[in-house]
Amino acid sequence: MSSKPAGCAAGPGGRAPARLPSRKTGSKRRTPHLLREKLDTFIEFLARTGSVSQAAETAGLGRTQVYERRRTHKRFAAAWNKALSLGIDGLHDKAMQRALEGEERAIVRGGEVIAMERRHNDGMVKFLLKAHRPEFSGAAPTASASEEEAMAKRLKAGRQRLEAHRARQHDRNRKKEDGS
Structure with missing residues (x-):
């Protein structure tokens, strides 16, 4: 049975997760097999989560241990940097998705969910x-009031169009379910 937790097969966006580069076969220094598996798991989860x-907790390693290894092993540091970049890209993608689509939350009254809102x-x-x-950071000239x-009105109108589209789609799906 694999020591890697489920869900390590791909990084964010379906990209292959970063892994430690293989050591050349003639090398005098070898990483014990169990430690190597833990380090690979660390790199994979760093790529998934940023x-x-x-990642250290999932791999069964201490933070101090992985930071020390990064400081003393160039190949591990390179794999770390690549994995961290993938992880941050994934976090950015999730933040962008939440910003564009919002979050669906339950409206609860009397202990029961009465509706969902975005x-x-x-x-x-x-x-x-x-x-x-x-230009949105304040470093460049800002927009006038x-x-x-x-812009706020355009954003609100766009959201209203999106909500209307979602409502129409929901009604169509409900009609299909009722008709089947």
């Missing part, structure tokens, strides 16, 4: 815009 703490996080949208468009108001 979290050193979570909430949008404007702070997340602003953060991502600042990260990708310097009237421009910001116009």
Whole structure:
């Protein structure tokens, strides 16, 4: 049975996870097999999560241990950097998806779910815009109050169109279910 937890087969976005490069066969220094498996698991989970703490815990390694290994082993440091980059890319993708689609939350009354609503996080949208468009960061000239108001209205109108589209799609799906 594999010592790797389930779900390690691919990194974020279906990309293959980073792994430690193979050691040349004539090498005098060898990494014990169990440690090598733990280090591979660490690299795979770092690529999935972007979290050193979570990857170390999943692999059964200590944070100090992996940081020391990164400091003293160039190949491990290179694999770490590649995996961390993949993990951060995956986190960025998830943040972008949440900013665009919002989050669905249950409305509960009397201990029962009475409806679902989609909430949008404007702070997340602003953060991502600042990260990708310097003009939104305040470093460049900012939009005037009237421009910001116009942008807010366009954003609200776009959300309303999206919600109307989702409602129509929901109604179509409900009609299909009722008709079958």
